Amino acid sequence: MTRIELRDLRDDDRDAAYAAVRASASTWPRGQVDDRAAFDAWVDADRVTARAIVDGDEVVGLAATLDVDGDREALLAVSPDTSRESATEALRLLTLAEPERPLYACVAADDDPSHDTLARLGFVEHGRDGADIVYVLPPTLE
Numbered sequence: 094m095t096r097i098e099l100r101d102l103r104d105d106d107r108d109a110a111y112a113a114v115r116a117s118a119s120t121w122p123r124g125q126v127d128d129r130a131a132f133d134a135w136v137d138a139d140r141v142t143a144r145a146i147v148d149g150d151e152v153v154g155l156a157a158t159l160d161v162d163g164d165r166e167a168l169l170a171v172s173p174d175t176s177r178e179s180a181t182e183a184l185r186l187l188t189l190a191e192p193e194r195p196l197y198a199c200v201a202a203d204d205d206p207s208h209d210t211l212a213r214l215g216f217v218e219h220g221r222d223g224a225d226i227v228y229v230l231p232p233t234l235e
Contacts, residue, residue, distance in 0.1 A: 097182040099144040099156055099190060102136055106145040109152035110136075117154070117170035144190070146171060146183040153179065156187040158196070165193040167230075169207075181210045188214060194232035199225045 102110060111132045126132040136143040136157070146154035146169075154171035167187055171180045188196060198216055200207040202224055216228035 096149070097179050097186065098147050099183065099186045100147060102143040102145050102155070106152045107133065107136075110143075110145055110155040113146075113152070113154040113172045114170040116173055142191075144187070146175075146179075148175065148179055154183060156183050158187065158191045158193075161197070164195070164197050165191065166197040166199065167191065168198070177206060177210070180206075181213060184210055185214055188230060194230065196230040198228045198230075200228070202226050 100106075111126075111129055114126065114132065126135055135141060136155075138159075140160040141157055142159070143155060143157045145152045146156050153175045154169065157168045158165055159168065160166075167184070169180065169184050169187065171183065197219065198207075198211055199222055200211070202221075208226070211228045214230070216230045219227045219229040221227065
């Protein structure tokens with residue numbers, strides 16, 4: 094695995110990030126986009142903080158946080174050929190970059206790799222939203 098990093102989404106990252114969102118195995122229930130224009134509008138929305146997932150020199154996905162009904166939610170989409178370890182590292186970095194807790198994540202019930210990744214990082218099942226499972230990363234006591 095090469096070094097995974099997150100960076101603010103730049104204009105020259107958008108093609109690769111959009112391709113990763115479209116090809117991602119995740120259903121990405123809060124970030125559904127029908128076309129590139131909708132993707133650009135979504136990542137430019139005030140409630141969304143979008144970051145490129147970079148593996149070496151290549152953008153392999155999109156990590157984002159957004160406000161959903163007053164709560165902060167994390168979203169991750171990676172290219173299908175990206176390793177599970179890289180996706181886990183990207184999500185770990187996203188949770189470090191997003192200080193607000195609790196932090197939520199919503200994934201399709203049948204997306205087993207995402208459930209495993211969220212659990213490894215301390216997310217716990219919070220409830221159901223239709224066919225999706227909502228996870229929460231609760232605040233920690235210091």
